[in-house]
Amino acid sequence: MDLRRGVASTIHHILPTDTNHIGALFGGTAIAWMDLAAGLAATRLSRCSVVTASIEKVDFQVPIWGGEIAVVEARVISVGHTSMSVQVDMLRENPKTGEQTLCTSGIFHMVALDEQHRPTPVFSDQPQEELHA
Numbered sequence: 499m500d501l502r503r504g505v506a507s508t509i510h511h512i513l514p515t516d517t518n519h520i521g522a523l524f525g526g527t528a529i530a531w532m533d534l535a536a537g538l539a540a541t542r543l544s545r546c547s548v549v550t551a552s553i554e555k556v557d558f559q560v561p562i563w564g565g566e567i568a569v570v571e572a573r574v575i576s577v578g579h580t581s582m583s584v585q586v587d588m589l590r591e592n593p594k595t596g597e598q599t600l601c602t603s604g605i606f607h608m609v610a611l612d613e614q615h616r617p618t619p620v621f622s623d624q625p626q627e628e629l630h631a
C-alpha cells in the first residue's frame with residue numbers, strides 16, 4: 499500500500515484574531531487547523547468523506563506568536579479497515595529568516611464514511627493496482 503498521496507499541508511499567517519490573551523496562537527485554533535489538515539490527508543488517500551473519531555494527546559511545546567507563520571503538515575501513517583491514523587506536525591516559521599521550529603504534534607484518527615454516513619472501507623472502490631500508483 500502506497501501512503502504517499504495521503505499527505506496535506508496548510509500555511510497560516512498568525513493574525514490578531516487567531517491569538518490568545520498573551521499574543522500566542524490560541525490552542526483551539528491550532529487544533530482546528532491540525533484537524534483540517536488531517537482530514538485533507540485522509541480524504542486524499544481514501545477519496546471518501548472522513549470524520550475525526552479521536553485525537554491523541556497533543557502537547558503545545560513551543561508557542562507561535564502573532565505575526566509568525568504556522569506550517570501544518572499531515573500524513574497518513576497507518577490504515578485500518580475504515581480508519582486512518584494521521585500524524586500532524588505544526589511548525590512555526592520566522593517570516594524574516596524562514597527558520598522553522600516544531601511546536602506541536604498529534605495523531606488524529608479519521609474514519610471514512612459512505613453516502614449514509616456509515617463507516618466504509620478505505621479502499622472499497624479502488625482497483626488494487628491504483629493503491630501502488
Ligand SMILES: CC(C)(COP(=O)(O)OP(=O)(O)OC[C@H]1O[C@@H](n2cnc3c(N)ncnc32)[C@H](O)[C@@H]1OP(=O)(O)O)[C@@H](O)C(=O)NCCC(=O)NCCS
Nearest residue numbers: 548549550551552553577578579580581582607609616617
Ligand atoms: C467515528 C464514527 C464514524 C465511528 O462510528 P462507529 O459506528 O462507532 O464505527 P465502528 O465501531 O464500526 O468503527 C469504525 C472504525 O472507526 C474506528 N474508531 C471508532 N471509534 C474510534 C475512536 N474513538 N478512536 C479511533 N478509532 C475509532 C474503529 O476502530 C474502526 O476502525 P477500522 O474499521 O479501521 O477497524 C462515529 O462514532 C461518528 O460519526 N462520530 C462522530 C464524528 C464527528 O462528528 N467528528 C467530529 C467532526 S469531523
